[in-house]
Amino acid sequence: xxxxxxxxxxxxxxxxxxxxxxxxxxxxxxxxxxxxxxxxxxxxxxxxxxxxxxxxxxxxxxxxxxxxxxxxxxxxxxxxxxxxxxxxxxxxxxxxxxxxxxxxxxxxxxxxxxxxxxxxxxxxxxxxxxxxxxxxxxxxxxxxxxxxxxxxxxxxxxxxxxxxxxxxxxxxxxxxxxxxxxxxxxxxxxxxxxxxxxxxxxxxxxxxxxxxxxxxxxxxxx
Amino acid sequence: xxxxxxxxxxxxxxxxxxxxxxxxxxxxxxxxxxxxxxxxxxxxxxxxxxxxxxxxxxxxxxxxxxxxxxxxxxxxxxxxxxxxxxxxxxxxxxxxxxxxxxxxxxxxxxxxxxxxxxxxxxxxxxxxxxxxxxxxxxxxxxxxxxxxxxxxxxxxxxxxxxxxxxxxxxxxxxxxxxxxxxxxxxxxxxxxxxxxxxxxxxxxxxxxxxxxxxxxxxxxxxxxxxxxxxxxxxxxx
Numbered sequence: 462x463x464x465x466x467x468x469x470x471x472x473x474x475x476x477x478x479x480x481x482x483x484x485x486x487x488x489x490x491x492x493x494x495x496x497x498x499x500x501x502x503x504x505x506x507x508x509x510x511x512x513x514x515x516x517x518x519x520x521x522x523x524x525x526x527x528x529x530x531x532x533x534x535x536x537x538x539x540x541x542x543x544x545x546x547x548x549x550x551x552x553x554x555x556x557x558x559x560x561x562x563x564x565x566x567x568x569x570x571x572x573x574x575x576x577x578x579x580x581x582x583x584x585x586x587x588x589x590x591x592x593x594x595x596x597x598x599x600x601x602x603x604x605x606x607x608x609x610x611x612x613x614x615x616x617x618x619x620x621x622x623x624x625x626x627x628x629x630x631x632x633x634x635x636x637x638x639x640x641x642x643x644x645x646x647x648x649x650x651x652x653x654x655x656x657x658x659x660x661x662x663x664x665x666x667x668x669x670x671x672x673x674x675x676x677x678x679x680x681x682x683x
Numbered sequence: 684x685x686x687x688x689x690x691x692x693x694x695x696x697x698x699x700x701x702x703x704x705x706x707x708x709x710x711x712x713x714x715x716x717x718x719x720x721x722x723x724x725x726x727x728x729x730x731x732x733x734x735x736x737x738x739x740x741x742x743x744x745x746x747x748x749x750x751x752x753x754x755x756x757x758x759x760x761x762x763x764x765x766x767x768x769x770x771x772x773x774x775x776x777x778x779x780x781x782x783x784x785x786x787x788x789x790x791x792x793x794x795x796x797x798x799x800x801x802x803x804x805x806x807x808x809x810x811x812x813x814x815x816x817x818x819x820x821x822x823x824x825x826x827x828x829x830x831x832x833x834x835x836x837x838x839x840x841x842x843x844x845x846x847x848x849x850x851x852x853x854x855x856x857x858x859x860x861x862x863x864x865x866x867x868x869x870x871x872x873x874x875x876x877x878x879x880x881x882x883x884x885x886x887x888x889x890x891x892x893x894x895x896x897x898x899x900x901x902x903x904x905x906x907x908x909x910x911x912x913x914x915x916x917x918x919x920x
Contacts (some may be wrong), residue, residue, distance in 0.1 A: 475752050482747065482759050486766040497777035504780060588787065645900040 508585065509567075515571040515583035516552055519543040523552065528574075531643040533557075534629040536637055541569070550580055553633035557625045562588035564622065568630050570637040577637045579607045582630065591619035599623040695806075695814045698820030705798045706829035707893045712798045715789045716830055717882040719839065724850040726834030729789065730827025732771045732875040734820070736793050737802060740821035744807040751808075755759040760803045765794045781850045798826060829889075836876070837887050843872030 478530055479672050503560035514520045532556040541549040550571025557564055560569040564587050569580020581604045598617025605611075635641035705711045712733075720726045740763050744751075751759045772790055775783040783790070793799060802822055807815040828847055843863025848856035862871040875881045 471752075475755055478747075478750050478752055478759065479755060481750070482762055485743070486762055489766050490769050490773075493773045497773040500777035501773070504777070586784070 490552050511566045512583035512585055513539070513541060513552055516567050516581050517541050517543075517549045519549060522546070526554075528646045529636065529643050530646070532632055532636060532641065533630050535643075538633075538636075540601050548576075550579075551637060553636065554585075555629035555633060557629050559589075559621050559625050561619075561621050562592075564589060564625055564629070566626065566629060568633050572632055578635050579612065579630065579634060582626065586623075589619060589622040591622060594663065595619035595622040595626075599626065642661040684847040692814055692817050695810075696817040696821040699818065700825040703822075704829055704893075706826055707796075707890050708897075710719055710890075711799075711801060712796055712826060715792065717831060717886060718807075719786055719789055719877055720729045720830055720834040720837050720882060720885075721877045722785070722850065723831060723834045723838050723845065724847065725782065725785045726830040727827065728775075728779065728850060729786055730823070730830045731762070732775060732782075732786075732790065733793060733796070733799075733826055734823030736771055737765065737799050737823045737826075738816060738819035739770075741802055741807040741815040742812055743767075745810060745812045745815035748808050756804075756808065757800075760800060760808075761794065763802065764799050765798075768793045776865045779851070781852060785850055798822060811909045820854050823920055832845070832889060833882070833885050836889075837881060838877075840885075841876030841878075841881060842874075843870060860875075 475675055501614050510520075513523060521544040522542045522543050524542075526537045526539050528537050529535050534557045535553050536556060538551050538553045543549055550569050552567050552569055555566055555568065565585040567583045567585065570577050571580055572578035582600055584596065584600060587596065598619065599615065599622070603611040612627055615627055617623050632641060636643055686858070703709060706713065706716055713758060714734075715729060719729050740760070743763050744760060747759075748764075768791065771793075772783070775786075775790065802818060807817045835845075839861050843861060845859040845861055846857070847859075848854040858865065863869065873881075876885065
């Protein structure tokens with residue numbers, strides 16, 4: 462079926478207008494992205510470093526992130542080092558949400574893989590409705606004494622949020638001790654442990670050996 | 684006042700600020716007005732970002748109005764508005780991260796804000812670039828002032844303080860005790876006003892106040908017209 466010339470002209474007009482608007486939009490957004498992306502990346506990296514320092518007081522540097530797939534909340538981990546390049550422990554990144562909002566956090570886990578020791582939690586974002594109660598009634602007491610007893614006690618006036626954080630931390634601990642099976646891959650796509658981390662400090666080595674991360678190395682430092 | 688000549692573009696600017704205020708008179712854009720007005724800084728921040736989106740989209744739509752075919756008017760407007768919202772989000776995330784986090788989803792929701800879409804459809808698509816710019820500026824300022832007024836009352840009544848420097852990091856941090864002492868010696872704040880219900884109460888009271896003022900003005904004008912008609916009738920008799 463042949464289109465009438467008027468109809469064809471109309472189609473070209475509409476297509477041309479849409480292309481022009483799309484191109485203009487792409488140009489404007491691209492320019493804005495060029496200007497803002499470095500600033501946003503620098504701010505994110507600074508925020509992450511601050512959060513890592515909140516997990517381990519002696520934190521000085523971290524390994525490259527290792528991506529974790531197959532977990533419900535945890536998406537990656539780093540090995541944290543102090544200034545003398547001693548491994549302090551692992552830092553897991555976890556993101557979770559419930560009907561009251563979402564939480565993103567970093568949590569430290571250290572010690573032997575058979576008996577992992579929990580480190581502090583650093584909240585990266587918290588949009589829970591009862592945010593103050595969650596942080597004041599659950600996260601703060603836990604961080605003052607990061608033990609399983611404080612982790613299990615989720616009665617704080619924001620029980621759903623506390624239960625979410627509890628599950629996120631428990632999953633990180635489960636990945637550390639190997640009770641939760643996940644897949645690891647570093648930035649290059651390799652599924653091995655990161656090259657920057659010595660084999661002895663990797664809780665995730667294929668041999669399943671214990672990491673030599675000292676539980677007292679910095680988990681309780683201010 | 685016939686002797687005072689109005690600037691031909693003045694109407695485009697002034698109308699949106701008070702007489703046709705998008706929030707108090709047109710009752711548009713009420714969702715963010717209730718959600719983000721618990722803090723004066725957040726409300727003013729939202730207002731200014733809204734102003735940028737409205738002015739930018741009004742100008743671009745007015746520029747392209749002759750080439751946008753009727754069939755794709757609304758989708759084109761949404762693409763243009765979404766472009767400005769994306770730009771605003773990027774800059775806000777980069778330079779005002781505290782504001783970006785506090786506004787949350789309401790910043791993205793500007794894409795479907797009825798004021799922005801309404802001004803595009805009703806004004807920018809039919810008027811020149813300069814008029815559209817002024818219309819965006821007027822309506823944006825009107826909305827910012829309305830948000831600021833609601834937030835001012837809610838923050839004072841709800842928290843007892845007026846806080847600066849919390850969201851706009853470039854300002855020195857300052858907490859002014861108004862209804863609540865910093866040392867806790869007195870506290871007349873009512874936390875109800877920080878809740879959505881308190882938002883509705885403040886919004887309703889301000890709207891009622893503005894409507895009362897408008898009605899009084901109309902009544903006075905009507906009374907003056909009747910008096911003038913009576914005077915004319917008497918003179919005729």
